[in-house]
Amino acid sequence: MANLTKRMVEGLQALDRAYDVRDAALRGFLIRVEPGGTKSFFLDYRFAGKRSRFRLGIYPNLSVDGARTVAQAIAGDVARGIDPQARRKAERIKAARDKVSTLKAFLDARYEPWAKTHLKSAKFQLARIRSDFADHLDSKLSSLNTFAIERIRHDWKKAGMKPRSINRDIQRLQSVLSRAVQWGVLEEHPLKGFKPMKADKTGRVRFLTAAEEVALRAALEGRETKLKQARIRFNTWRIARGKAPLPERPEDLVDHLRPLVILALNTGLRRGELLGLRWGSVNMPAKLLTVTAATAKSGHTRRVPLNAEALAVLTAWHERQGRPGDDKFVFGDSEGERMSRIDTAWRSLVATAGLKDFRLHDCRHHFASKLVQAGVDLYTVKELLGHSEIAMTERYAHLAPDNLASAVAKVSGL
Structure with a gap:
């Protein structure tokens, strides 16, 4: 065994199997020759009773003298109780974190x-x-x-x-x-122990008054009338210029907005649940609608009964769309894909109806509020809305004044 030199390393030939050539002067320092011809410098060492091999680099990217210098430095670290493998791992983790x-x-x-x-x-x-x-x-x-x-x-x-x-x-x-x-990017959560602000647990519960609901429904019908009239005017314009007219608007349910809003008012479905609803989840003979786990916010499947108005509008909308298959979206876009936004149409609708601070999500509040005001117990409301905890449903408890009044009456001394 001799000292590793440039001439010796260059003269090493690849064989059918990998082999090591060790340096005579520096213990553990060696070069490994792979069958493909790759030559790599290593340092074998023992740390905490365990044998390890540390890769120094590839020849000729790393010279023999350079590899020896690195090996000597690492051997010194080992003697001082520093594990080079652990240090390299820590450096890689730090580099990944820094990125x-x-x-x-x-x-x-x-x-x-x-x-x-x-x-x-x-x-x-x-x-x-x-x-x-x-x-x-x-x-x-x-x-x-x-x-x-x-x-x-x-x-x-x-x-x-x-x-x-x-x-x-x-x-x-x-x-x-x-x-x-x-994922190991941070060792400790920087907001550990950070407390949220105290807030009203009841939160925002915006529902329609009887007059507002009448106004919203009237705006839905008025919108459809305007869309049909606009199509007639546009076709008159096209015909006058020798162009083929577009198909006339149907008599009822001109587009998705009216059936979507009517369904929201009668089922309390969330926006994402409405837009993700497929016809396969609508069982009209059973008068039942299924919100699948994939579209439910809670991640749990639930079933919502369809009342007369919800069933009627879905039946009419199904016919209006040409009885699409089960895999089609109930409220798909012009390409049959899932709709992503209805904000423009919604804002125009509520402005026409004269509603203030009323979002599409508030149709859900309206549905829940009507249930509670009709005397439906909170647990049933919770199941219909798909709330994961009863505390989320309790925000509607104050809408059952008769129940509260009867409770207070029980302590009356008169």
Whole structure:
């Protein structure tokens, strides 16, 4: 056995199997020749009673003298109680962490791919995080600590944001940071122990008065009349110019909006559940609608009975669409794909109806409110709405005044 030199290493030939050539002067220092001709420098060493092999580099990218110098340094580390394998692993972990150390980098490289696979509302959630924390996208994840977020929360509150909205926006960030901890990007959650603001647990419950419901229904019918008249005027214009007219609008259910709103008012389905509903989930003979786990916010399948109005509008809409197959969306777009937005049509509708601060989601509140006011117990309302906890349904309890009044009457001394 001799010392490894440039001439010796260059003279080593590949064989049918890999073999090692060891250096005579430096214990553990060797070069390994692979059958394909690759020559790699290694250092064999023993640490904590365990034999290990540390790769130094490939020849000729790393010279013999350079490899010897590196091997001597590593041998010195081992003598001082430093495991080079553990150190290299730690360096790689740090390098990987550094690549996604900022909020923007982590969102782009790690969180967004995961969210698109696991979150139904991924696009919305990511947009809100990037918008809400736009001034902090270049901040280190570890710097988004209690002190920093407390300052953000203070500014939001000063700007007039409500506690529930502030809590919800910060919870999105907390979820991102929790994933960073889970995936080893952060060692500890920087918002550990951060408490949400105190907020009214009842939350926003906006439902229609009797007059508002009449106005909304009238606006739906008036919209369809206007759309039919607009098509007639447009076809008159086309015919006058020698162009073929477009198909006339049907007499009823001109487009998706009226059946969608009527169904929302009578079933309490969420927006995503409405837009994700397929005809295969509508059992008209049984007067039953199934919200599948894939579209339900809770991730659990539930069944909602169809009352007379809901059944009638779905039956008419099914006929209007030419009796599509079970795999088709009930409210698909012009290409038959899942609709993504109905905001423009909805805003125009509520403006025509003269409704203030009424969202599509409030049709769900309206459905629940009517149930409670009709004397339906909260547990049944919970099941129909698909709430995971009864506490979410209790926000409607105050809408049952007769029940509250009867309870108070029991303690009367008169």
